[in-house]
Amino acid sequence: MDKRLLVSVFAVSTLLAICFPYAANHMFHYLAVLFKEDIDVAICILSSRDHFEHRDAIRETWLSNLRSDTILGYSVKAWFMVGETCCTLPMEDRLDEYDCHPWNPEPRNDSxxxxxxxxxxxxxxxxxxxxxxxxxxxxxxxxxxxxxxxxxxxxxxxxxxxxxxxxxxxxxxxxxxxxxxxxxxxxxxxxxxxxxxxxxxxxxxxxxxxxxxxxxxxxxxxxxxxxxxxxxxxxxxxxxxxxxxxxxxxxxxxxxxxxxxxxxxxNDVDQLNTHIENRYERQRLWQDKMAQDEEKLKEESAIHGDVVSVGVLDVYRNLPQKLLQCHQWISDHFNVKYVLKTDDDCFVDIQNILSSLKKIENRTKVWWGSFRDEWLVERYGKWKERSFASSVFSKFACGSGSVVFEDLHQWLATNSDYLHAFEGEDVAMGIWLAAINPSYIQDSNWKCDKTCTTGLYTLPELTPQEMRRHWRNKINCDDPCKTC
CATH class of the missing domain: 2.60.120 (Jelly Rolls)
Incomplete structure (x- = not known):
């Protein structure tokens, strides 16, 4: 932007702030948008605070492509989204390993x-x-x-x-x-x-x-x-x-x-009492781990600059809030055309994704992924959902990866404070977006399981070692599923 124009805008904004505060708010909002960086594709990688090995594996593999200014003509940036705080309870002292509610049984003398x-x-x-x-x-x-x-x-x-x-x-x-x-x-x-x-x-x-x-x-x-x-x-x-x-x-x-x-x-009263007696030792060890993880996370963030802490407690049940805050954070800092969501255990073939994106760009209200339709609501286990009354979920993309276009991204960011946080981020996304009837583009190259096929965009549920193996295949054979 021309320096003289900047000076003029600043002078007008200052005058408005003094004389017309309401108008000034709109002007400052305009300025914020004006100075945001334009990028084509923002990648939101949902990650847990202590998944250091997963993030390192991603940086060493498919994320290394982002060191170029553009890929196939697209500017791309990626961030790992982690919760700002961790659960202060050891896993053994929680009602549920996916949440952070305390389990405090009382000692017993009999059965x-x-x-x-x-x-x-x-x-x-x-x-x-x-x-x-x-x-x-x-x-x-x-x-x-x-x-x-x-x-x-x-x-x-x-x-x-x-x-x-x-x-x-x-x-x-x-x-x-x-x-x-x-x-x-x-x-x-x-x-x-x-x-x-x-x-x-x-x-x-x-x-x-x-x-x-x-x-x-x-x-x-x-x-x-x-x-x-x-x-x-x-x-x-x-x-x-x-x-x-x-x-x-x-x-x-x-x-x-x-x-x-x-x-x-x-059953086994002695075992229960022993668990209770060891509570303070577990807490001490957990506090040591939290402190070590905090220092390690600060160091990682300082070195790589790609870790964003969002204002949620870092537990599985808070992934929907983490996803919404990811959209909000990206919207606050960048003007983007497409947002790709994935997880820190997923291999992502960015070249394949961008190559296919060229065929469907310049459309509106698009959600591009591999969708599950009429999926039965589970009431128990890791994926339980007890706040959604229907027996089946709204259509949703499986969690290894999907892309929403700019208008859907902005709708999520704008309404993030009002959307109900269901138990799982993938089904929550389907429920949220069903309200505005997006244009679903079904593509089975967004993999829902570990079946590796040529042309895939994402592959989920990988260990860091598996991530590196698929990357070696990609480099050596131009196919993450083949070994040369």
Whole structure:
């Protein structure tokens, strides 16, 4: 920009700031856009803070191409996006390895039977129940022995309760309650005994009745009074969540009663107590690791200049927020035509991508990737999603890589503060963009698994060693899938 023009713009902006603050805001926004660098392709690489080897492998391999000013006529820049802070809890002391909620079980002296829910405090006429939940999700944090399955007393006769494996949806146990066999009542629930079953650490299951839960407003018609006080009593070895009929989580702020319950005993009490006793030593070691990683990350960032810390806690469940902040950061600093998202365990063939991009450029609202359509929503495991009520996801691109064109990128950046953060970034992207009906370009060269084929754009789930091997193949044979 001409120096005289710069001086004039600055003088006008200063005058506006003094006399007309509102107009000045618009002028300063214009200036910010004016001075942003123009690049064609921005690459957002989602990375974990401690994935030093993965980032080094990428820099030594496919990212080394970016040392040129342009590739096939495109200017390209890439950044690793990491969370600004890490979880301060050791992995063994979290409810879930993908999140950062503390697990604090209490020491035990015996393995007596425990009921998940207890209504022993009876009824409170001032207590109002908003929801009666007929489904229950359970995750085992320490091994337990399942002994009985229960139903809320007064729920009715001729009802069954079934226990499913959450990950496989396999039916494990079904118990029946009838007028003749009502079970044994205990603290507001009736229980039927089962063959004792050990549930291992990490096991996830779901209990549900064969009847929909009644509306609390009509609870009196079914013998359920809205004033029941039902408290969790699981001794910290189970993570219990009441579910709606669509299998989404009942909000914690909702006053609710669970229709179903289980009775269990803690298995291997000594092991649990040993885990609790070693908590402080684990914390000390974890703090040492955090400090080492912080210093290492600062050094890495200073050397390479390609690590961007965005304002999220660096755990798996926060990847959707990390992705949104990636778009926001790029938009704040650059004018870009295309944004490519990938992960730090993916091989990316930039030349192939840019060569194909030439055939589809100059279009609008384009999302280019390999898409999954009518994909069933998973409620358990690493990819669980309990805040999306539909049984299938909106169309989404698999996570190894995809490209959004400028208008979609700007929409994501502008609306990033208002978009709901679902559990996984790939499905979240599909839900977000479905609202504006993008133009999907399906291309199977964006690989969804490790099947290596000639002409691929990306290859996911690689170790640093595998990344280097595919790069050697690319250099020596012009094909990452071939060995010369």
């Amino acid at each position: 007596k039977d425990v009921a998940v829910f207890s209504g022993a405090s009876g009824k409170d006429p001032d207590h109002v129940v908003d929801l009666v939940a007929s489904r229950l999700a359970v995750k085992v944090l320490h091994p337990v022995v399942l002994k009985r399955i229960g139903i809320l007393a007064g729920y009715g006769d001729s009802v069954t309760v079934t226990l499913w494996n959450g990950l496989t949806d396999e039916e494990l146990i079904t118990v029946s309650f009838s007028e003749k066999d009502r079970g044994i009542e205990y603290h507001g629930y009736r229980y039927q005994a089962i063959q004792p079953m050990i549930l291992p650490k990490g096991f996830e299951c779901e209990l549900a009745t064969n009847q929909s839960a009644p509306n609390p407003r009509h609870a009196g018609e079914t013998g359920l009074r809205g004033a029941e006080r039902i408290a969790t009593n699981d001794e910290g070895v189970l993570l219990v969540q009441k579910l709606n009929d669509d299998r989404t989580n009942v909000e914690e702020s909702t006053s609710s009663i669970s229709v179903v319950s289980i009775m269990f005993a803690v």
